[in-house]
Amino acid sequence: MILIVMGVSGCGKTTIGEMLAERLKCDFADADSFHSQANKDKMHKGIPLTDDDRWPWLNAIRASIVEKRADGTTHVYACSALKRVYRDILRNGDKDVTFVYLxxxxxxxxxRIKTRKGHFFDPALLKSQLDTLEAPGPDEAIEVDIAWSPEKIVNTVLSEMDYR
Incomplete structure (x- = not known):
């Protein structure tokens, strides 16, 4: 099983992803680690990424998903996955890839973004991400409210997964 915790910057993908991985007793990967240095530099400078910037990044994450599925291991990723086409690349028709929309x-x-320390994301890019976001429907993701406590979010996700 593969879980992808998704949403715009500041929604808590890493926190929730790490908590889910701990509860599921599996590994966690932040999709930011799959970005090229050029992409990180652009975001740090407040320059929005284009789809051409994102394709190699998404393909690298997908390759990791393929590897984890081949190993038969459960794995949790944190990835913005803002557009449906991005989620389609990551899922690639696999029924055991579940998105969690924060x-x-x-x-x-x-x-939340204003209070973060040591992250390369320029807070000015939030507007760009919100404009790009194609919110997933219930057919695509488990949706949770980030105003909830992290514990409630994780418990809700795990409960929803039991019904899928």
């Missing part, structure tokens, strides 16, 4: 208000996201 949904929040722009105000809450801005507040």
């Amino acid at each position: 949904k929040g208000t722009e105000e809450l996201l801005k507040e």
Whole structure:
């Protein structure tokens, strides 16, 4: 089973992803680690990524998913996966790839981003990400509210997975 915790910057993908991996007793990977240095530099400078910037990144994550599935291991990823086409690349028709959409208000996201330390993401890019976001429907993802406590989010996700 593969879980991909998705949403815009500041929604808590890493925190929730790490907590899910701990509860599922599996490994976790942050999709940011799959970005090229050029992509990281662009984001740090406040330059939005283009689809051409994202294709190699998405393909690298997909290759990792293929590897984990071949090993038969459960794995949790944190990845923005903002557009349906990105999620389609990552899922590639695999029934055991589940997305978890961390949904929040722009105000809450801005507040969280302002308080982060040591992250390469320029807070000015939040607007670009929100404009790019194609929110997944219930057929695509388990949706949770980031205003909830991390524990409630994780418990809700695990409970929803039991019904899938």
